[in-house]
Structures are given as C-alpha cells and as structure tokens.
Amino acid sequence: MKPSQFAKGFQPRPDTTSSEKRTALDRLNAIDEIVEKSNAAVAPAASPTANVSAAAKTEETEITDESAHYRAWRREHHYQPGQIIELALKSIKASPFNPRHFYLKSSIADLAVNLSKQGQQQAIHVIPDYDNPGTYYVSDGGRRVRALKEANKEWVKAIVIDLPIGIQSYKLGYDLNVQRDSQTVFDNAVVWKMFLEEKHFQSQKELAEHLNLDESTIAVALSIAKLPEVVMHEMVSRPDRFGSNMAYQVGRYHSVRGADATLRLINKILSDDLSTRQVADIVKGRASAQGTIKPSSRQRYAQRLEIKLEGRAAGDLKSYGDDRIELKLKGLSREKRDDILRQIEQILLAT
Known part of the structure; x- marks a missing residue:
C-alpha cells in the first residue's frame, strides 16, 4: 500500500447515524441482513468473476454512499453487497490495522479441528487491496483465516465490504471483538502503542476521542504495553484473571x-x-511474592499530644503501641532545652 493511501485511511472520518451515512458497524449489520434474506449462494472460485451467483445476476443495487474504488471493483467483478464468494487463502493478508495482536496457538488448533470436521460456517469480511488487485485485507475473521491455514485448506468464504484500511476498519474490528468479548487489554496495549509511535494520532487524548474512550483507559493500556510480549502472552490466555487493573499492577x-x-x-x-489488592500490596512492598506480609516501615501513632511553650507550638509527644513514646521539641533556647532534659532525667531516675 502506498504511504499516502495508508495515511489517508487514517484521516478523521466521523461516523454518523444519518440516512446518507451509516457507521461501519451499521454497514456490516446491513450486509448480514442481506445475506440472511437472500441466502446468497457461494461462488466457489479463485476469482469472484469466475462463477457469478444468482444474486450477482440480478439488477445492480443502487448504493449511494459507497466509495468510488469499491464501486469500480464490484462492477468489474459483478459483485453484489452481501454476496458470499470463495477466495484463495493465499490472496488473503492481515490488515495493518487489525485490532487483534495475540492469537493463542491452542485456540487456533481447536478451531482448525472444528473447521476440518464441519467446514467454514461463517464468512469472513475482507477489503480489496486496490493497489494490488486480486489480494484482500482481513477486516473481520483473522482467527478463522489462521485456522483454515492450519487445517491445510486452500479456500475461504468471504464477503467483500467497502471500508478504507485505517481507523474505520480498525474501529469495525474493535467493535465486533468487544461484542464477542474477544478483545483484550493486551491487544489494545500493543496496537495503541503502535498508533502513537507511528504518529497516526498525535496524543493519547486524540486517540481516546477517536475511540470514544476515557483518556485514563488509554493511559493504563500504554503502561501495560511496556511489558515484554513473553510476559503478556502468559496473561492473554487467562482474561478472567488478568483484566486491565491486574495487568497494570503486574506492569508496575x-x-x-x-x-x-x-x-x-x-x-x-x-x-x-x-x-x-493482594498484588498491589506486593508491588508496594507490604507483602512479598512468596506471600508473607511485611511490617510497615511507618507505624502510625496511637496517641498524640501537642506541646505549647509560652503560647506557641513547640512540638508533640506521641505514643506507639504498648511500649514506645516519642518526644519532639524545636525552637527552644539552650537554657530551656537543658532544663527540660534535666526534668526528664529526674522522672526517669525516679521510676
């Protein structure tokens, strides 16, 4: 992809809910409705033009808000929105704006076994790479693509959608993953760090505004991003135990x-x-990683008596627990100091 087009995909293009412009997620929902209503046939071909389904032979649907690139592509390939086609797996590539970064090998292996037995039940969503005709970016379905390759398959069922590779495609995948509870704080940490390092966003605040998140959420994720990936991998497999708060403490x-x-x-x-809370205590030094509680280096006094001399504060007398007292005085003349010391000494000798 050309750098200019790559950057263009990241220009702010705020979603709206008007009839003229739907959000990326609304578009995808609309596509799913088309698929369900028409029960579109699958075109088993390496190219979407090789075997056109019945849905593609109908009168072309008028779409007012599609991009010029997408319109030209689907007219060339006689493609109707929502049509499921088969594409060669070798033509599918990861999106540079994939919201997922971590894929568990065990999860991919389990899905590969399932796909080998039952076949692919749900189509992935792809975006044409207009600079490299015949290739496609995965917008949604990266896990299925990896599992199909693991199962030594050559084809993938796909729906071709109209999105630029950039913030819109990222937000679409992010929103879908959030709905499925498959988006992790560790994915966010790595990807958001990349966004800022590559200057797609100028600040944490700008990134938070684009994602409709609190800036504190971004800050926590970026602190987690300082962890080595080998450490993050150990936590990714247990999202029930390692949410953002726990991962933040581990990062500290x-x-x-x-x-x-x-x-x-x-x-x-x-x-x-x-x-x-227990991990936070370990981080703060109040407990060890072996589980023993360390005494606090600062013990709070049980009682405090403020001392005034000649109408002004001169210090205090504090008692700690059952066996310790502490007297602090300041601003005394030498004579007054020596007089107090003699009185204390007399008291101690009399006990």
Whole structure:
C-alpha cells in the first residue's frame, strides 16, 4: 500500500447515524441482513468473476454512499453487497490495522479441528487491496483465516465490504471483538502503542476521542504495553484473571523486578488466586511474592499530644503501641532545652 493511501485511511472520518451515512458497524449489520434474506449462494472460485451467483445476476443495487474504488471493483467483478464468494487463502493478508495482536496457538488448533470436521460456517469480511488487485485485507475473521491455514485448506468464504484500511476498519474490528468479548487489554496495549509511535494520532487524548474512550483507559493500556510480549502472552490466555487493573499492577511490578520475577508472580497469581489488592500490596512492598506480609516501615501513632511553650507550638509527644513514646521539641533556647532534659532525667531516675 502506498504511504499516502495508508495515511489517508487514517484521516478523521466521523461516523454518523444519518440516512446518507451509516457507521461501519451499521454497514456490516446491513450486509448480514442481506445475506440472511437472500441466502446468497457461494461462488466457489479463485476469482469472484469466475462463477457469478444468482444474486450477482440480478439488477445492480443502487448504493449511494459507497466509495468510488469499491464501486469500480464490484462492477468489474459483478459483485453484489452481501454476496458470499470463495477466495484463495493465499490472496488473503492481515490488515495493518487489525485490532487483534495475540492469537493463542491452542485456540487456533481447536478451531482448525472444528473447521476440518464441519467446514467454514461463517464468512469472513475482507477489503480489496486496490493497489494490488486480486489480494484482500482481513477486516473481520483473522482467527478463522489462521485456522483454515492450519487445517491445510486452500479456500475461504468471504464477503467483500467497502471500508478504507485505517481507523474505520480498525474501529469495525474493535467493535465486533468487544461484542464477542474477544478483545483484550493486551491487544489494545500493543496496537495503541503502535498508533502513537507511528504518529497516526498525535496524543493519547486524540486517540481516546477517536475511540470514544476515557483518556485514563488509554493511559493504563500504554503502561501495560511496556511489558515484554513473553510476559503478556502468559496473561492473554487467562482474561478472567488478568483484566486491565491486574495487568497494570503486574506492569508496575515488572518495572522494578524484571521479567523473570514477573513471570513467577504471574504463576503465583494463578496458583494462589491472588486478588488485585493482594498484588498491589506486593508491588508496594507490604507483602512479598512468596506471600508473607511485611511490617510497615511507618507505624502510625496511637496517641498524640501537642506541646505549647509560652503560647506557641513547640512540638508533640506521641505514643506507639504498648511500649514506645516519642518526644519532639524545636525552637527552644539552650537554657530551656537543658532544663527540660534535666526534668526528664529526674522522672526517669525516679521510676
């Protein structure tokens, strides 16, 4: 993809809910409705022009808000929105704006077994790479593509949609993953860090506004992004235990103790079912990673008496627990100081 087109895809294009312009997610929902109503046939071909389904032979649907690139592409290939076609897996490539970064090998392997037995039940969504005809970016379905390759398949059922590769395609995939509970804080951490490093957004605030999130959410994710991927991988598989708060505490621990100690802490979190509060105590030094509680370096006094001399504050007398007192005085003349010391000494000698 040309750098200019890559950047263009990231220009702010705010979604609206007007009749003239639907959001990316609304478009996808509309496509799904078309598929359900028409029960579009699959065109089993390497190219969408090789075998046109009955849906493609009908009068061309008038679409007022499609892009010029997409209109030209679907007219060339006699493609109707929502039509399911088969594409060669080798023509499918990952989107540079994929909201997912982590894919568990065990999950891909399980899905590959399922696809081998039952076949692909749900079409993926792809976006044509107009600079490289015959190739497509995955907009939604990266896990299915990986599983099909794992199962040594050559074809994938796909619906071709009209989106630029950029923030809109990212937001579409992000919204879908959030609905499925498959988007993790670790995916966000890596991708959002990339967005800022590559200057697609100038600040955390700008990124938060584009994603309709609190800036604090972005800040927490970026702090987690400082973790090595080997550490994040250990937490990705257990989203029930490692949400943003827990991952944030693990990140704080790593900044002080390093990767090896952090991996041991993660194992302890899982084996001992530690809470976020307990991990925060370990990070703050009030407990060790081995589970023992450390005494606080600062013990709070049980009682405090303010001392005034000649009408002004001179210090205080504090008692701690059952066996300790502490007297602090300041601003005394030498004579007054020596007089107080003699009185204290007399008291101690008399006891």
